[in-house]
Amino acid sequence: MSLNPHLVKESFAVIEPVADKAAAYFYGRLFAESPHLRGMFPPAMDLQRDRLFGALTRIVWSLDSPDSLSSFLGQLGRDHRKYGVVAEHYTAIGNALLATARRFAAEVWSSEIEAAWVAAYTAAANAMIEAADSDAGVSPAWWLAEVIDHERRTRDIAVITLRPGQRMPYLPGQYINVQTARWPRVWRTFSIANAPREDNTIRLHVRAVPGGWVSTALVDHTRIGDTVMLGPPVGTMTPPDSGRDMLCVAGGTGLAPLKAIVEHVIASGRRPNIHLLYGARRSCELYDLPDLIRMESSFPWLRVLPVVSDEPGYDGMRGQVPDVTERFHSWADHDVYVCGPGAMVNETVRRLLWNGVPLANIHRDIALGEL
Numbered sequence: 229m230s231l232n233p234h235l236v237k238e239s240f241a242v243i244e245p246v247a248d249k250a251a252a253y254f255y256g257r258l259f260a261e262s263p264h265l266r267g268m269f270p271p272a273m274d275l276q277r278d279r280l281f282g283a284l285t286r287i288v289w290s291l292d293s294p295d296s297l298s299s300f301l302g303q304l305g306r307d308h309r310k311y312g313v314v315a316e317h318y319t320a321i322g323n324a325l326l327a328t329a330r331r332f333a334a335e336v337w338s339s340e341i342e343a344a345w346v347a348a349y350t351a352a353a354n355a356m357i358e359a360a361d362s363d364a365g366v367s368p369a370w371w372l373a374e375v376i377d378h379e380r381r382t383r384d385i386a387v388i389t390l391r392p393g394q395r396m397p398y399l400p401g402q403y404i405n406v407q408t409a410r411w412p413r414v415w416r417t418f419s420i421a422n423a424p425r426e427d428n429t430i431r432l433h434v435r436a437v438p439g440g441w442v443s444t445a446l447v448d449h450t451r452i453g454d455t456v457m458l459g460p461p462v463g464t465m466t467p468p469d470s471g472r473d474m475l476c477v478a479g480g481t482g483l484a485p486l487k488a489i490v491e492h493v494i495a496s497g498r499r500p501n502i503h504l505l506y507g508a509r510r511s512c513e514l515y516d517l518p519d520l521i522r523m524e525s526s527f528p529w530l531r532v533l534p535v536v537s538d539e540p541g542y543d544g545m546r547g548q549v550p551d552v553t554e555r556f557h558s559w560a561d562h563d564v565y566v567c568g569p570g571a572m573v574n575e576t577v578r579r580l581l582w583n584g585v586p587l588a589n590i591h592r593d594i595a596l597g598e599l
């Protein structure tokens with residue numbers, strides 16, 4: 229069986245425009261044939277369907293880039309341990325996936341395409357199973373963590389400090405899946421907002437979004453002493469080792485992983501110049517500014533630049549963060565980290581590329597939760 233990324237990509241492109249229908253069909257088929265798997269998934273499947281397609285899209289489009297694919301599959305395999313996924317489940321999932329692809333790419337389907345899908349799925353599933361197996365010897369599938377602090381910073385943003393029951397090694401900039409007691413089996417991703425600490429505590433910056441089950445549970449219904457479940461740290465937006473100066477561009481709670489990275493760089497003893505553009509819609513939503521100003525006063529190489537987009541009377545820098553990046557000298561020789569709402573990140577990256585920052589110097593992450 230040989231991998232043929234081209235055939236998989238071509239047929240996947242036929243399925244992408246009807247992704248919603250295909251994902252619904254996939255889960256219908258999976259649960260009809262393996263009803264015992266239903267209990268592993270949340271009651272409401274909408275976001276799960278998006279996650280499935282996001283992950284598939286990333287896998288299919290990375291088939292030609294073995295290094296990034298293998299690191300993504302490794303993280304996905306380790307992360308899936310928290311659901312209780314074991315090797316046998318991959319057969320049922322593979323069968324449902326193949327039936328779905330066959331049906332939704334019927335107009336182009338052929339025996340060669342089928343063989344290409346089988347080869348790609350088998351390789352991907354094996355990579356996930358291997359990563360999960362090797363992780364099982366050294367790390368828990370999930371962590372229980374106690375809420376030890378809960379600060380309401382705005383009407384809908386809380387900064388929450390957690391202490392995992394066991395050590396949870398991670399790299400600054402990574403994120404974790406979180407489940408609350410209120411919504412069993414519903415996991416959402418949040419970035420860890422601090423560099424690793426001696427006492428093993430981690431901080432999350434959470435905005436309660438309308439209809440957001442986990443974010444609302446965390447902001448409105450979680451108290452000190454409560455317990456949450458955490459999946460393993462994942463993500464590839466980690467600190468630089470280049471020695472270059474840094475630009476960090478944060479939108480809203482997208483500040484979280486950038487703060488962890490800045491904290492880490494400061495603690496490392498390096499002295500790069502760091503510009504942190506911190507965007508919010510209104511000044512009252514600059515929920516972490518006092519803390520950032522404290523960091524700035526203890527590390528003279530850090531410049532924190534708050535930017536407000538939707539408050540005409542604001543007495544500081546106004547505008548959309550992607551526009552503001554263009555008001556400075558060139559960032560072409562900087563390492564750039566960008567995190568925030570998807571459209572803001574895309575536009576910021578587009579402007580930076582246009583203004584000469586090499587793609588290799590731009591770091592962003594695609595959260596698994598958004599996949």
Ligand SMILES: NC(=O)C1=CN([C@@H]2O[C@H](COP(=O)(O)OP(=O)(O)OC[C@H]3O[C@@H](n4cnc5c(N)ncnc54)[C@H](O)[C@@H]3O)[C@@H](O)[C@H]2O)C=CC1
Nearest residue numbers: 418419433479480481482484507508509537568569571572
């Ligand atoms: N909480 C966390 O740990 C993490 C959150 N994120 C993401 O960060 C985002 C944060 O959202 P909010 O705090 O609600 O931010 P927000 O909607 O309040 O916006 C924050 C900033 O982004 C700018 N912005 C928003 N949309 C834009 C667009 N289309 N073009 C240009 N600029 C735009 C705003 O002007 C503002 O300066 C979410 O999408 C979240 O998924 C990402 C990583 C970690």
